[in-house]
Amino acid sequence: MKIIRVFAIAALVLGFSQDVFAKKIQVVTTLTDYAAVAKVIGGDKVTVNAISEGDQDAHFVRPKPSYAVWVNKADLFVTTGLDLEMWAPAVLDKAANPKVLEGQVGYVAAATGVNMLEIPAVKDRGQGGVHIYGNPHIGTGPLNMKVVARNIATGLSKVDPANEAFYTANAKAFNDELDRKMFGPELIPLLGSDTLTRLAESGNLVSFLSSKTYKGKPMVELLGGWMKQAMPLRGRKIVTYHKNWVYFSKTFGVEVVGEVEPKPGIPPSPKHVEDLITLMKEQKIPVIMAANYFDENKVKHVAAAVDAKAVIVPMHVAGEPGVDDYFALVDLWINRLLEGLGL
Structure with a gap:
């Protein structure tokens, strides 16, 4: 009987351990864009829910009780971190999950590190829906999503440090693919991602490439991807x-x-x-x-x-x-x- 009990206890412990190790990181995002990136970076180690629908104005989301339930169980909360989702603090308050409050390990401000545009000289919300930190619609700039991917990978690594290498590698793969989509395959090995990104963000990429030659041809002829298509x-x-x-x-x-x-x-x-x-x-x-x-x-x-x-x-x-x-x-x-x- 003692042997049977020992085996039974061992089986319970083993089953509990497997459940613990198999538990997925719970991620809640404000926007579907961030959810899509989090799924790529987190892979099979995460479960991701987005609060705002893809065809919904993120300025005007009416918080539902179910959102607070999601956030209450979340290990990571991803928001723009500006004044786009003005409803997010209310969801966080109702969720009563201190791990994902701003400043805590489970909170990710996706816009951290993005070069913001339209930062107002005078921060006055009386002038309509003025965004005092700059224009928060960062997702319309594809290169901004490289910053978002790195921020999400950092957040996942903080709440799940055992899998940091996994998240970092997936973020790099996402950003490498975004570079190829953005610039095509030929310029990246010649100029590097950082240089291309800097030139594109400044609006000077096409003029720079038009002024340079490679093997007797204008470098702009090597431009591919979205930049060429557009x-x-x-x-x-x-x-x-x-x-x-x-x-x-x-x-x-x-x-x-x-x-x-x-x-x-x-x-x-x-x-x-x-x-x-x-x-x-x-x-x-x-x-x-x-x-x-x-x-x-x-x-x-x-x-x-x-x-x-x-x-x-x-x-x-x-x-x-x-x-x-x-x-x-x-x-x-x-x-x-x-x-x-x-x-």
Whole structure:
């Protein structure tokens, strides 16, 4: 009987140990973009839930009790860390999970280290939905997602240090693939990822490559990926609904001349719409680009008044069928804008 009891206890201990070792890291993200990256980096070691839907405006998420339940059980919470998800602190408060509060080991601010654009000189929220830390729509700049990937890998490594090498390797693989998608395969071994990234973020990549030669040919001929595909967009003027495309426009050289919203988060007045239509007619603007969570009728109304095209796109991963990862999202943005411009 003693032998049987010993075996039974041993089996229980072994089973408990296996459960402990098999337990996955619970990750909750505010956005589907961060969830998609976390799944790539975490692989089979994580379970990931995103609070905001892919076709939802992340500014205006109404917290549900289920979100607090997710965060209560989370080992890692990933948010932009700016003033995009103003509802996130309420979710954290209700979750009562001290491990994932800001400043704690389980909290990741995805935007840490991103070169922010549109940082206001005067931090006054009275001017509409002004973002006092800069434009928080960092996901529209593909190179920003390399920073996000590193931040998520660091967060996972802190809460699960035994698998740090795994997370670091997966983040590097993601960023290497993003580089290939961004620049194509030929320039990376010649100039390196850091140089290409720095030039692209400054808006000087194309001019730099055009001024240099390699084996008797302009280096710009070696440019591939999204940067090459988007070359016809450079210098093109468009209107957007909201100020959420600044990183995209700087990266790919698109000029945004106005927004349907008079100020961020402020609905357009008839006078503003009239002025915008006049501007679009004067400058012959052929496209209004808008995220698919905005009022499509408003976008199409303005577009129809100037015989322009309404380019409606998802803002985030899973924002429409088939957009299953971040690479597919950027593919869609570029393809749909090229189509809208007739290029």
